Amino acid sequence: MKLQVKNIVRLFAATAATAAAIGFATGPAAAVDYPTRAIKWVVPYTPAGTTDVLARLSAQYLSEKLGQQIVVENKPGGGNNIGAEFVVRSDPDGYTWLLVNPASYINTSLYKNLKFNLPKDIQGVAGIVSTPNVMVINKDFPAKTVKEFIDYCKKNPGKINLASSGAGTSVHLSGILFRTMTGCDMPHIPYKGAGPALTDIMGNQVQVIFDNLPSSAGFIRSGAVRALAVTSTTRDPGFPDLPPVADSVPGYEATARFGIGVPKATPREIVDKINAAVQAMLNDPVWVEKFAKLGGTPLKGSADDFQKVIESETAKWAPVVKASGAVVE
DSSP states (O other): OHHHHHHHHHHHHHHHHHHHHHHHHTTHHHHHHOOSSOEEEEESSOTTSHHHHHHHHHHHHHHHHHTSOEEEEEOOOGGGHHHHHHHHTSOSSSSEEEEEOHHHHHHHHHBTTOSSOHHHHEEEEEEEEEEEEEEEEETTOSOSSHHHHHHHHHHSTTOSOEEESSTTSHHHHHHHHHHHHHOOOOOEEEOSSHHHHHHHHHTTSSOEEEEEHHHHHHHHHHTSEEEEEESSSSOBTTBTTOOBGGGTSTTOOOEEEEEEEEETTOOHHHHHHHHHHHHHHHTOHHHHHHHHHTTOEEOOOOHHHHHHHHHHHHHHHHHHHHHHTOOBO
């Protein structure tokens, strides 16, 4: 009987040691080996918009750098929230990313009953680019500068329609910020994306939009629409002829910042490995040029730096949301 007990004790000890070894291997060792399979990158919008274009472009480089395919998956709906919540609820193993975008920051204060909190539930991994929005008007509109636009608007109150890619988006709130700071009377017309809004800008059904620069860049270069200014405080390298709105409206600024986020409990070793791959991309002149053509400036920095961007942008847009009067249940 004593021999049997000793054997059982030995068997238990051996099993425990094996389990401990396996547990260790799936912890730090797994982080070192990461990634060992395909990665899902969730874009919370439909294809062809700014977020989708940035993710698919970046995925080309990062797939090769990390040695595994990065599959961009569009999960639109809920004003960005369906895709974001999907990532928040995913396993924190580094295999599900979120394309963090301006709506991610805005929704924290826009939605009353949001089921997650971006700064608390998403870990910032790396910024990708910052892009200004761009003030775009119909090419035949009787104004060629921001000042002329404001003058025309004040002489024709209520006759200029402000388009956006949706209520509560950065495109919407950039326009609301302009409206608030200038006193222009411009009714807001929300669309389901920038594409339909730009189509109606060209058809003169609506007259102005403060669109994300990457989605408007091609239309501007082709002459299909007229750009008046960028919403950053400095000129954009890709469009050096466009002045900042702030030159005519002192204090105005609305820059869109995009990056990668993962569920909060993702191991730091994995977060840092992804960040290192992104920094390599942002230091590669070929890829810097690709982003520049979209109106994007590299948003370099550590994971902690991008986490601070998430927190500061969330705080920044809260008073603008309040001023807009936009609330979603």
